[in-house]
Amino acid sequence: MTLEFPKYNCVVIGSGPSGAMAASILARAGRSVILLDRKIQTGTSIGESLPPAINPLLKQLNIYQQFLKSNPISCPANLSIWGDEEPFSNDFIFNPYGKGWHIDRLAFNRLVLDEAINAGADFKSEVRINAVEKRGDEFIIEYKESNQSYSINSDWLVLATGRGHHPLRFLDQRQKFDGLICNYFIKDNHACKDLRTWIEAEKDGWWYSSIIPNKKVVHCYFTDADIIPNSNRISWLNEKFSATKLIKTRLAGNLEQYRWETVDARSGLLDFTSEQQILPIGDSALSMDPLSSSGLWFALSSANQCANVILGNTSKQSYQDWITNQFNEYMSNYTKYYGQEGRWKTNLFWLRRTSTSIRL
Template sequence: MPAMYDVVVVGGGPAGTATALRLASTGRSVALLERSHFDHPRVGETLAPAVQPLLRELGVWDRYCALRPLPSWGTRSIWDDPEPAEHSHLASGYASGWHVDRRAFDRMLADAAADAGTDVLMRTSLVNCRYDGAAWNVVCSGERRLAARLVVDATGRSAVLGRSLGARRLAFDRLVGITAQWHGVNVTDEQYLLVEAAADGWWYTAPLPGGAMVGMLMTDADLCRRDRLASAGPWHNRLFATTATAERIGPRSASSALLVYPAASRRTTRLHDVRPWLAVGDAALSVDPISGSGVQRALQTAAGAADTLIGLLDRPGDAATLITQYESARDTECTTYLIERAHYYNAVRRYPTPFWNRRKLHAAA
């Protein structure tokens, strides 16, 4: 007989670990599958000030501070106006945001979930998941089998579990991030996020703990292919054509190879499916990094998901209502987010190029 859990969470990013931690803290039996060992680069290193109350509520604030995250004092943006605009985090009420090593951050959350009683199965991928009307049968890599009353898709933008269950991913754009790092950087005076609009998209640079800087060109997948922007030559040429970003980085080439990350805004929809599963974090709604809110949203939706999952465990007869309420909250979040995103992109009028025009058309639709 496979081990039986109340909940199997697939994916050990912030959404999955926070969901598991919340459930395990209320005495539910939880297994968390994570395909990696947090040993590969991860994006999403700049955390909004508003993660502070969420981390405190999870009971991991001291562990977080022990990671020695770099305080982030705010954002400098060169958007429609070529002159930089400053947005200080002081107004947020929490004094600062942070620049973190996402591998260490995600590992810290997974350790906290394990300490709360979650069975954390590292280097374990989901292979298959079937519902027999009473329980989920979960097949993992290594032919390991688990059973659960509920399952959670926390696999990030890939939404592997939800898609395997028939959910659809609505895509609102084709954004990708092409990223590299520079090592041996003095980041003392650099503790802010810089965003800069360019003809084919926008640039993002931020310091990382340990004296590194991450830089990213956000553009559309077809423009990336057309102009070979994932190749070092064209990418550096675009970088050196910027103003504040080029000045921040200086004339040196990146120390790491370029990596391309999908970054499209997407919403997972599951019409008329009331089987007991939920999507959380990016697997439910993935947002444009311009919002700077991905990790914050992952932690927030974990709270809503945990409440819904506890409801499903305690009152299985209310499954249809609970799932509909949860999905409706995600739909509202998606609508609000799309308005916010249109606001960011509508502000740039100086580039009449496909990247910016597409977003304006979308905003007008």
């Protein structure tokens, strides 16, 4: 038997920062909204460095004070070896928005989700979406929770399912612009005193190293999935690490002792112009290369833009135009920053990012 719930103004699929923020804004405005998710993420999560541009956005969304209570670590600068053999420090002291931050990403996700729940949004986790159907002006969403089937009606459907999993076939229309993956591990009990984010280019990709709360440091290597070997992956990564000039000074020893994880980091854009009253946000709408440091900023900004469409403050076309403008700016910066690294411009990884004729 399928149980039916009262109708909602909006169903949000995905309870990460973008989905939770959209639900929070809608609930604060008196709209009925429910968040559905497969699970609440536990363990580790990357995406720990926030640029200074996040500060005015957090204030605009009325979560800045709660954010400060989560004990983020200030980030004064980025230190990089990129296009040159010598390190360069980009100091945020000259940035009009102030300093950046190192955060516990899972704690931040929970902070935004709690904001949505406290604002009045309903939340269901450990659910499986079985079907999404449009009947007239309404969506019928069927899902299963603890072996019980449920059906809910909604005027709007917001997709915040990220780069990967999605419940709707139309997301297969997503354009993907590269094959980037992130190989990472987290080192515990690290007494690192340099609060800067470290970035270092290498002939087949680039390294990222950042401190995070609770005396931890995350180390990442980004490359394309087809460049990394199918066997002896950790040994290959260890060779890449040993060849660095900057990154290896933050970590001693062989990398084979750590637990490595791999996650999707591809850039992509979803064309949703033909979908009525379906709004993708965050990585579901536009996923960005982590080099941009804009993923979380875009997640929250798109949530705000999306909520304003549902509240009637702006049109869906305006939201689509905003996504297009964000994409065009992102791709311009993508080509610009990757183009600054000229030491290995004929290597496949770098050639793919500076040539319009070579894409995955």
